[in-house]
Amino acid sequence: MKFKLDSRLENDSFYVCDLALSQLRLINDEQFIWLVLVPRVKGVQEIIDLSQEQQVQLWQESACLSRALREGFGPDKLNVAALGNIVAQLHMHHICRFKNDVAWPAPVWGRQAMIAYSEVAKEKLIEQFKYLLSEQGAL
């Protein structure tokens, strides 16, 4: 069975790169450095729906992405979460949180309208993520 990205996730985010298991995407909201890892496995909603090997891979990718984000952006806190109440397809949020961001200390979801990136800002960030991930040995 072929992996297909949920249409809402697709509309709300930009493709960054493919890791061994997951597609990495940037949520289109310039108020946050907010990425999602989407395992390229069809029909999976919970982490525990993945095979043992896939779970290990997902956590390695999550740790690698977390290190890259901390290195590149120095957040006050990382938020790492698999919720999926609205988009059930398994996706794991990784968000750099700062004490002066618009939602702090509340979670980011559904609190404020999203503000789209400019094309230039989006492309620049995507290149930065790729650089940071390559520095972590992920790309």
Added chain:
Amino acid sequence: MKFKLDSRLENDSFYVCDLALSQLRLINDEQFIWLVLVPRVKGVQEIIDLSQEQQVQLWQESACLSRALREGFGPDKLNVAALGNIVAQLHMHHICRFKNDVAWPAPVWGRQAMIAYSEVAKEKLIEQFKYLLSEQGAL
């Protein structure tokens, strides 16, 4: 250095049991089946602050707890999250979400006042968690 539970976490939750790495606690809000895994490691705020071995153990405990919750309560969705914007000490939420719960489909945090368990209900649930975890081989 000795592990010490954050006082706010302690006040908002009940001790369930100790797993190999983490203390398992039940959040004192009868509106949700809501547990947290708290690695018993001093000074840790992010998952990536744990050693490689501790991270593997945390994810195994998370998967085991997730399976136990799915088996025991049949949620429509599990929410698994390490946020820590208010309580920085590393703790990983595991919440059974239902399409008819009071917060659905929003996240649970900060949306509605918590409603404390009765002593009887709390003790019954804690026994149920221990049984479910032993069925998963975790206890």
